[in-house]
Each structure stands twice: as C-alpha cells, then as structure tokens.
Amino acid sequence: MQGGILLPRLDRAGLIFGAVALGLAILIPILNLIVPTDSAFHVPPHVVALMGKYLCYALLALSVDLVWGYCGILSLGHGAFFALGGYAMGMYLMRQIGPRGMYGHPTLPDFMVFLNWQELPWYWLGFDQFWFAAIMVLLAPGLLAGLLGWLAFRSRVTGVYLSIITQAMTFALLLAFFRNDMGFGGNNGLTDFKDILGAPLQADGTRSALFAASAIALAFGFILCRWIVRSKLGRVLVAIRDAESRTRFLGYRVEQYKLLVFVTSACMAGVAGALYVPQVGIINPGEFSPANSIEAVIWVAVGGRGTLIGSVIGAVLVNFGKTLLTNALPEIWLFALGGLFIAVTLFLPRGIVGLWTGYWAKRREKQAASIATQPVTEGS
Amino acid sequence: MMLTKPDPQHTQLYLDGVSVSFDGFRALNNLSLIIMPGEMRAIIGPNGAGKTTMMDVITGKTKPDRGTILFDGDTNLTEMDEAGIATLGIGRKFQKPTVFESHTVWDNIDLALAGRRGPFATLFHRDGADDDRILAILETIRLSGRRDVLAGALSHGQKQWLEIGMLLAQEPKLLLVDEPVAGMTDAETAETARLLREIAQTRSVVVVEHDMTFVRDLDVKVTVLHEGSVLSDGSLDHVSADPRVIEVYLGR
Amino acid sequence: MRILLLLLSLLVTPLVWAQATGPLIDALGADDFAAREQALTALTETDDPAIVPALKALENGQLYRRLSDDKVVIGQEQGESITLTDPLTGEALGTQAAGDLERIRVNNRLRRAIDASLGALTLRSPDAAVRQSAADAVFVSRDAATLPLLETALAAETDARVKRSLEQARAAILLADATLGTDDKLSAIAIIADKGGQAALALLSPLTSSTEPAVAKAATEAVRLIENKLAWAAAAQNVIYGLSLGSVLLLAAIGLAVTFGVMGVINMAHGEMVMLGAYTTFVVQEIIRAHAPGLFDWSLLIALPLAFVVAGGIGILIERGVIRFLYGRPLETLLATWGLSLVLQQAVRSIFGPTNMEVGNPAWMAGAFQVGEVTITYGRMWIFLFGLMVFAALMLLLRRTPLGLQMRAVTQNRSMARAMGIRTARVDALTFGLGSGIAGLAGVALSQIDNVSPNLGQGYIIDSFMIVIFGGVGNLWGTLVGALSLGIVNKLLEPLAGAVLGKILVLVGIILFIQARPRGLFALKGRAIEH
Numbered sequence A: 001m002q003g004g005i006l007l008p009r010l011d012r013a014g015l016i017f018g019a020v021a022l023g024l025a026i027l028i029p030i031l032n033l034i035v036p037t038d039s040a041f042h043v044p045p046h047v048v049a050l051m052g053k054y055l056c057y058a059l060l061a062l063s064v065d066l067v068w069g070y071c072g073i074l075s076l077g078h079g080a081f082f083a084l085g086g087y088a089m090g091m092y093l094m095r096q097i098g099p100r101g102m103y104g105h106p107t108l109p110d111f112m113v114f115l116n117w118q119e120l121p122w123y124w125l126g127f128d129q130f131w132f133a134a135i136m137v138l139l140a141p142g143l144l145a146g147l148l149g150w151l152a153f154r155s156r157v158t159g160v161y162l163s164i165i166t167q168a169m170t171f172a173l174l175l176a177f178f179r180n181d182m183g184f185g186g187n188n189g190l191t192d193f194k195d196i197l198g199a200p201l202q203a204d205g206t207r208s209a210l211f212a213a214s215a216i217a218l219a220f221g222f223i224l225c226r227w228i229v230r231s232k233l234g235r236v237l238v239a240i241r242d243a244e245s246r247t248r249f250l251g252y253r254v255e256q257y258k259l260l261v262f263v264t265s266a267c268m269a270g271v272a273g274a275l276y277v278p279q280v281g282i283i284n285p286g287e288f289s290p291a292n293s294i295e296a297v298i299w300v301a302v303g304g305r306g307t308l309i310g311s312v313i314g315a316v317l318v319n320f321g322k323t324l325l326t327n328a329l330p331e332i333w334l335f336a337l338g339g340l341f342i343a344v345t346l347f348l349p350r351g352i353v354g355l356w357t358g359y360w361a362k363r364r365e366k367q368a369a370s371i372a373t374q375p376v377t378e379g380s
Numbered sequence B: 001m002m003l004t005k006p007d008p009q010h011t012q013l014y015l016d017g018v019s020v021s022f023d024g025f026r027a028l029n030n031l032s033l034i035i036m037p038g039e040m041r042a043i044i045g046p047n048g049a050g051k052t053t054m055m056d057v058i059t060g061k062t063k064p065d066r067g068t069i070l071f072d073g074d075t076n077l078t079e080m081d082e083a084g085i086a087t088l089g090i091g092r093k094f095q096k097p098t099v100f101e102s103h104t105v106w107d108n109i110d111l112a113l114a115g116r117r118g119p120f121a122t123l124f125h126r127d128g129a130d131d132d133r134i135l136a137i138l139e140t141i142r143l144s145g146r147r148d149v150l151a152g153a154l155s156h157g158q159k160q161w162l163e164i165g166m167l168l169a170q171e172p173k174l175l176l177v178d179e180p181v182a183g184m185t186d187a188e189t190a191e192t193a194r195l196l197r198e199i200a201q202t203r204s205v206v207v208v209e210h211d212m213t214f215v216r217d218l219d220v221k222v223t224v225l226h227e228g229s230v231l232s233d234g235s236l237d238h239v240s241a242d243p244r245v246i247e248v249y250l251g252r
Numbered sequence C: 001m002r003i004l005l006l007l008l009s010l011l012v013t014p015l016v017w018a019q020a021t022g023p024l025i026d027a028l029g030a031d032d033f034a035a036r037e038q039a040l041t042a043l044t045e046t047d048d049p050a051i052v053p054a055l056k057a058l059e060n061g062q063l064y065r066r067l068s069d070d071k072v073v074i075g076q077e078q079g080e081s082i083t084l085t086d087p088l089t090g091e092a093l094g095t096q097a098a099g100d101l102e103r104i105r106v107n108n109r110l111r112r113a114i115d116a117s118l119g120a121l122t123l124r125s126p127d128a129a130v131r132q133s134a135a136d137a138v139f140v141s142r143d144a145a146t147l148p149l150l151e152t153a154l155a156a157e158t159d160a161r162v163k164r165s166l167e168q169a170r171a172a173i174l175l176a177d178a179t180l181g182t183d184d185k186l187s188a189i190a191i192i193a194d195k196g197g198q199a200a201l202a203l204l205s206p207l208t209s210s211t212e213p214a215v216a217k218a219a220t221e222a223v224r225l226i227e228n229k230l231a232w233a234a235a236a237q238n239v240i241y242g243l244s245l246g247s248v249l250l251l252a253a254i255g256l257a258v259t260f261g262v263m264g265v266i267n268m269a270h271g272e273m274v275m276l277g278a279y280t281t282f283v284v285q286e287i288i289r290a291h292a293p294g295l296f297d298w299s300l301l302i303a304l305p306l307a308f309v310v311a312g313g314i315g316i317l318i319e320r321g322v323i324r325f326l327y328g329r330p331l332e333t334l335l336a337t338w339g340l341s342l343v344l345q346q347a348v349r350s351i352f353g354p355t356n357m358e359v360g361n362p363a364w365m366a367g368a369f370q371v372g373e374v375t376i377t378y379g380r381m382w383i384f385l386f387g388l389m390v391f392a393a394l395m396l397l398l399r400r401t402p403l404g405l406q407m408r409a410v411t412q413n414r415s416m417a418r419a420m421g422i423r424t425a426r427v428d429a430l431t432f433g434l435g436s437g438i439a440g441l442a443g444v445a446l447s448q449i450d451n452v453s454p455n456l457g458q459g460y461i462i463d464s465f466m467i468v469i470f471g472g473v474g475n476l477w478g479t480l481v482g483a484l485s486l487g488i489v490n491k492l493l494e495p496l497a498g499a500v501l502g503k504i505l506v507l508v509g510i511i512l513f514i515q516a517r518p519r520g521l522f523a524l525k526g527r528a529i530e531h
Ligand SMILES: Nc1ncnc2c1ncn2[C@@H]1O[C@H](COP(=O)(O)OP(=O)(O)O)[C@@H](O)[C@H]1O
Pocket: B022, B026, B027, B045, B046, B047, B048, B049, B050, B051, B052, B053, B054, C525, C526, C527, C528
C-alpha cells in the first residue's frame, strides 16, 4: 500500500543519491578485498574504516538537518542519541565477547567482574541477541527524544531555550555514563570487542561489510528524509519553521509534528551511532560531550541547512579536513574548527549547497524556480 | 450591565464578561459581544482598545482571566488550544500579513485547505487530490498567474490577499480579520472590501479596521471598543453620532 | 592510679619550684619508660608552667638527650644536624650532629601521662582561653587521674563558660566509672547531653544499653536530642556549602544575565571570559612573584580591575567583530560564539600550555572560622560577599546611571531609543563589554577555588545558562535567587545521592522545571518578551 505513495516520491535526487551510495557500497569492498594490495586502486583497510566513519557522521548530520533545516529545532543534543545507539550496539558486542574476556567470566563483561558484580544487571539482558540490540538502537534514542520532545514541545519551549535544554540533557547523560555504578563501563566505556554476528571485527571482510552497511543506511536515511520533506508533512514542517504560530492558527498541532520529526531524527542518529561503534571499536562517555553535538550542527551549517545533501557533504568535508589537520598540525584544528563556526555563520549562511544553487539561480536568472528550502531565520 | 442575559443558543460567537489583564493592566474589561451566524461585523476603536487582544482570546492565543466564550452556542473555547479552535472553523487573519514566505503561493493555499491535520495524514497525503479547490481559490484572490512564486516575493497587498485566500481554503464558519487594509492602496482597499463581502455571504465575519472609508464600504453593523469593553454599537452613522464615541476619538 | 595519687599530692604540695626543675628535666633522659614516668611525675609536682615546652617537645618526639653530658634538650631536626634549645629557658644551644643525640622515646602510657600533666598545668593557667581548651582536652581524654585536679579547678573557676566546660569534663570522667550511683549518672548524662556534638554522642551511646533502665532511658533520650541537633548542624553546614556554591554560580551567571538576560545575546564564549579573568589573575601573580613579592596579598585586588578590562575589552571586540552582524538570529549567534570559545580556549592553550596554572591564595583568603558546629573558610566567605557586591554594583549601575538607563532603553525598544538620539551601537558594545567584564571578575574569584586551565569556562557555561533561564530571563533578581537556591539544592542532594548524581538530578530538575514554566521562576509577562 505504501509503495503507491513511496514510489512517486522517489524523486531524482533520492534516486541519484541512492545509486551513488549503493555504488560505493559495492565498489569500495571490491577495491579493498579483490583488487590486489600492490595495485594503485587498492583501498587499504584503514581507509575503509575511515570512510565508514565519515558515512556514520553523514547520517548523523542528515538527522540534524531534518530537525534543524526543516523544522527549525536546533538540537544541541543529537550526539546523545548517536551515543545511545552506539551504547546499544556496544552492549551487544560486549555480550558477544562471552568467556573470551580478560577474566574469562562466561557472561559478565570484564568491567563488571572488575567491579565485583555477581550478575548481569537487568538492563543488560537480551543484548546477547542481535535483533534485540537492533531494536534498542532505535528505541533508546527514540524514547529519550520522545520524552524530552513531548515535554518541551507541549510547553512550547522553542529556539535557544530548546537548544540549551538539549545541551543540558546530553551533559547530564555525560555525567551519568561516567559513573561506574550505571553499569556501562564508566570512564572507559565499552571496548575490546571481538566479533559481530559471528564475524571477527578485525577481519577485512567484516570491515568492508560494515562500510557497505553504513553506505546503505545512509542511502536509506537520505531517501526517508527526502520522502518526508517532499510530503505535505514536510511542507508543514517548513511552515512551522518559518511561522510557527500561523501554522497553529491553521489548525496544525505543531507539537505533534515536531515530536514526530524529532523522534524520527533521533532514531536515525541512533542508527548512525550503532554503525559507528563496531567500526571504531569503542564507545565511551566522551561521545555525550556537548561539543560533539554542536560539531555535528556545524557540519550541517557548512554544507547548507535545509538541503539534506548539504549535510552529507558538510559532514564528509569537515571530517576529512579534521583527519588531515589533526595528523599534520594538531594545535591548528581547534582554531580551524572555531574559525569555521564563525566564518560559516557570518559569510556563508546558506552553506556550500546554498552557494552553489544561488550561483546557478543567478546564472539562469530565474528568480522563482529555486528550491523552497531557503531557511528563514527565526526570532525567539 | 444588561438585565437579562441573552441566550447563547443559535449564536455563532458568544462572549460574556470576558476580562484579560497583563501585569495588572486590563486589556479587556468585562467584554460582551454576540455575532450571529452569517453576520458580518465591523469593530473599530482607538489604538490599544483591545481589538487584537479580543481576537487573541477568541482564537486561544491568550487565556482570559474571567468570562465565557462560546462557539456555535455550545462549544467552550476557553478550554481549547489554537489548533483545536482553528479546526472547529475559526479562521484568523493577522494585523501583519503572515504567509509562509519560503513556500509557493500554491503550497500556502494547499497547507491551509480544510482537511485532516494530523502528522500521519499529511505524511501519507496524496499530492494532486485537491488541485481543483486550490485553483478555484487562486482565481478568487486573483493570484492564479503567480501560483509558483514564493510567497516571500509577493507585494504587500498580494500577501494580504494570499492570506485571505488561505482563510477561504480553511473554510471557516467564522472569520476574524485584523486590519486587512492597513498599508493598501485605495484600489486594493476597495477590492478587499468586495472580497470580504463576497466571503461573508457564506459565513460570519468580524473585521477590525481603522479606515473609516473601508468600514463605510463594508456597510455593516459597527461595534466601538474602548478600554477593553463595548462603548457603543449600531450602524456607522449611529455610532458616529454617539457623543461618547466622539469624545473618545476626538477628545484627546 | 598511681598518677592520681601523685597528682593528689601535687595539689596539696606548697608550690616550691624553679631551682629544682633543671635536674628533674634531665631525669627524663632515663633509660627505661618506668624511670621516665617517674621523672615526669616529679616534674609535674613542681607545678611549674616553664616545663610545658619540654613536655610538648617530649610528646612530639623533639626532646633529646645529649650523649656528651646527658643534658636533656629540645631539638629541631634540620637535615643531618639538629638545632638545640634549652627546654626551660628557650636559650639557643647551637647545632649538633644527629649521632651525638638520642631521641627520648615515649610509649602510650607515658603519652597519656604527659597529656594529663599538661592538662593539669594548663587548667591553672591565668588565661581563660587556655583553661577552656584544657578543659576541652580533659573532656576528650577522660583521664580519671585528672579528676581531683578538675575539682580544685572547678572550685576556683570564675569564668562561667570555662566552668561549664569543666563540669562537662568532670561528668565525662565520672560516667566512665562503673561504680557511680544512678542519680549521679543521670545528672552526668544531663550535663553531657547539654554539651552535645559528636564527642558527647560517643560518650552516651554505649549507655543506651545500660542495665539500669533509668540510665538507659535518659541516655537514649539524650542521644536522640544530640543526633537531632547534629542533623540540623549538618544541614546548616550544607546550606553554607550551598550558599558558597551558589555564590560561585552567581558570579559565573551574572555576566550572562546581562548579555543573555538583558540583551538577548546567546554568548557561548561566556565561560571563556571567566577563564580569561582567571588567567589574568595568574599573570598578575606571576609578575608580583617576580618583581614585588611583598604585594602578593594585594594580588587579587590588583587583578580585579585588570580582569574586568581584559575580559570586557575582548567582549567589546567580539561584539563589534561578530555578534553585531547576527542580531535577531539567536541560533547563528549561538554557533558563532561557540566557535569563538573554541578559538579562545586554543589560544590560551597555545600561550600558557594545557596544564593547570598555579594560582595562590593570599593570606586573608586562607583559614577558616567556626560558628557553632558550622565551619566557614575565609575564601568561601569572601567569594560569597564578592558575589553579592558584584550583584549590588550591577543593580546600581543599571538602575541609577545614565548608561544603565540607556541600556534598558535600547533593550526594550531599539528603534525608539535610536529615534531619541541614543547611539544604540555604542550601547550594545558597552553592554556586552559590561557582561563580559563581570565574567572576568568572576574569573578572579574562581581562580581561588578551581583549577585554572583552558577548560575552566566550559565547566560553568551550561550551569550559567540554566540559572539565567531558571531565574527568568531578563530578571537579575531571578538570577540571584536561582543561583543561590540551585547551589543549596545541589549541596543538600549531595549527601543523599552523591556529588555526580546530585548534579544530574539538579539538571534534570531544571529541565523539567523549564517545561512547566518556560519563562522561569520570575517570569516577565507581556509582549516585549515574545519577540
Ligand atoms: N501580551 C501582552 N502583554 C502586555 N500587554 C499587552 C499584551 N497584549 C496586549 N497588551 C496591551 O493591551 C492593550 C490592548 O492591545 P491591543 O489589543 O493590541 O489593542 P488594539 O489592537 O485595539 O490596538 C494595549 O495597551 C497593549 O499594550
């Protein structure tokens, strides 16, 4: 039944993006696994892992763009949803270690043995099953977003107030996950993973498969977002972003709309985190740090908010720059990042994609035909 | 004070003893007002008389401290939120034209169209189903030629019309219009008066306006608001002759 | 008991001392503990206050026997050698190698005897404060041997406070005596219950299981009373800690109350203004250390205006260079100022390094004083007072000066203010500079209690925003009440939930609170705040 609605909306942008991502999902593993190591086209495993990481960031950025670019909700807490998804996956990977841990306990992860715990806390039950962990990857961030959103949108907390509340939320979680007795490994987090779905994590084949999974997840996320923003619901979201109270007087329950996208977006961020953790091999409370969330926002701003594709471009570009800079000139990175924040807001309010479309719009001198996604700044 | 309270039954809008104060300042003071179905009413009054606040109270933006507000004679509006009141069939046009500037004219009307308002309804909404209705409304508000233009690019008068078009699309039973001709040219003003009269044929309309020529053009019963309550009402000629109204308008 | 007898005899012995004391002290150098104890007894019998330094030295392991002539001396270890002084006269006796001296050792029994004899000597001091502390010492040691001494002292005591303490000490000693009659025990319990505190609690709690029902009942009742009092004292102490934390939060938030509350600018680099103030203090102290060490106690007072100028100046630069282009776009302001905070942090890290800087406390910030059961450090007290002073000064500035008037005019109605000839751009810059300067002042205070590192500001930014929102944006009183009450709530939660969990609870509490009252504790109503 949905196909009838879904297919007509599979627009060109969605199709192209899906095709490119799918192509990458096939191409990169081939270049890594089949092309011989001495060939110029061989992609070494660490590059595969790195690119997989970028794609996870891109998915996170996409989720931020959905709420910020289209609904005007500047969340400074999306890193928390990302981290929750990551922890859910990390718990599964932890349980997979089984008796191979340092202390050789049959079920308890090392850090629990170290803390002298006798049995698994109830909230760790079920995480030995992949399907259960996969549900939790969506449920944990979704529930948190649902609770916070329900409270905040209902009482019409908007603008910077909402931003600061989401930031406080991730900060509170940061403090909480640092505590040993929370049962998530405290300071050190979850690490020393061995395998996923029976496949050893360090193997090249697994890495390639994870990369492909990330690319497919990103494509799926992109198409989902396109589908949402091109539906009438998407137009209501933009209406809310630009004139919230007018939308209310038209009879739309703004809080329901916000809640729906906020939760959807949080689940996307959770998936991104879940794919990220097996590829980097660790998840610790640092992922909850407010700085991470706000960095994701700047990826979106750099690429161009309210364009979807911009967030993907921004995430990949900024992180590529980060990899280069932190290797070459580590002291410079924070200057560069800080400068980026300032420069983008002052000189590039519509991001790279905005610059691009603006250029073409001018070229064609067709004032009206540009996309309906130019963000209008909101007061608070 | 009236001796017998009028019967709310069969009224479209019924306000009785409504008061609102902001930090001790009484913006509405024991305001009572009745609009009958199909009636068009003009409300005038000096700046700060409480006209906009009255609309805020009816549409749920501001909660009254005291008083009754009934719609269709039986629905208590004071307990509902903006969206609920809007879906009941009360449309509102703001003093400052507010359209969705980054949507096209077409989409603005589309968003306003009466229909199901839930997020899932809109998510699975089929485009193209309502084209006829939208085209008809665009015709009425004379914007057919600009259907794909971003609303932000319209002139001031066109925005006002677009907003009126959005109200039509909502198919309200009661329309509240706040200063619709502020900043319009004379030709646009006359055109707007015609538009409103046309709309009023099928529903109740309350128009707030300063512009006396416009009110005269409308040719309907007039209520004068002053310091948050009704000072006088009747035909325009009747209220213009009321010494209290003259005092309020000229005495300062 | 032998000591007791000796002490008793001491009390009746006519006071003939001084000339015999020197050889008696030398006897302390005897080979075995028993002989030393005898010597101590003899010494105590002299009742000569001059022996107090020797006894104290003995207790601290600083009394030595000189091997060459068996003379007992007080020695101060200085590396390999030991500086000697005469135990009676305090006259310097030069230094000697450690090998030429033998430390006179004490065992526990001897130590108690020393305490008792010191107590006896000081109980008769002409100085009431000395007698008071002697009485308190006896209360703690509960040496039955001191009892007769205590009785005499009690009989002679004229100072009411000291007398009470002596009675309490006596009661404490009596209680330890199992043969005491029930009535005496009851009155002793009453006296001790009256004293209260942990020590009294320790004395009384064993008695709650006494076989005499009357005693057990009285003791239980007394314990309950004391515990009650202690709980209140603990709560009071926590409130004091809370006020102290609250004043720190107030200092951090108050500048934000100006930039965010009054101007509506979201300055995420606010914490870095605080950090700059702390580094200014560091630099001032470094310069003073290098060039004018005598001025060290003045370092904070010198740093205050400098920190205000540094942070305020940088604030003005930020406003002119970045923020003014973003008025009316709060989300963009948030992002840009976050970027600024990264740049400022990294700049400081590049200049001063990533480690904590050593910022010292002037003498007047060190130490503590006691109010009843509650301890207050001078540092915390000054910071609390400073926070209130800054708040009051800001209030005066906004309410009573032309600049304050202009600031309020501009923030309430920009175009109107401009039409009236106010230079709004200048007022904006100055207001922002003021808020930043206040943050700099906060940095001077925080340098005294927190680690001065490039991350200093990060620790305060979220709290500060929460406080300003909690108190009600645009309402300075709200910020004051918000900061102090959050500080107190935090500290009251801490003993129940632990520090981290307490903080989490407070954060969650504020988040929930903002849902319930989006405009904060002291909300302004009206159109002005809507857009
Ligand atoms: N939200 C509000 N907060 C404070 N005062 C308000 C608010 N809304 C209206 N007022 C005051 O109530 C009075 C009536 O305002 P309004 O209804 O806008 O008048 P009118 O539309 O008749 O010119 C004015 O003095 C206005 O300042």
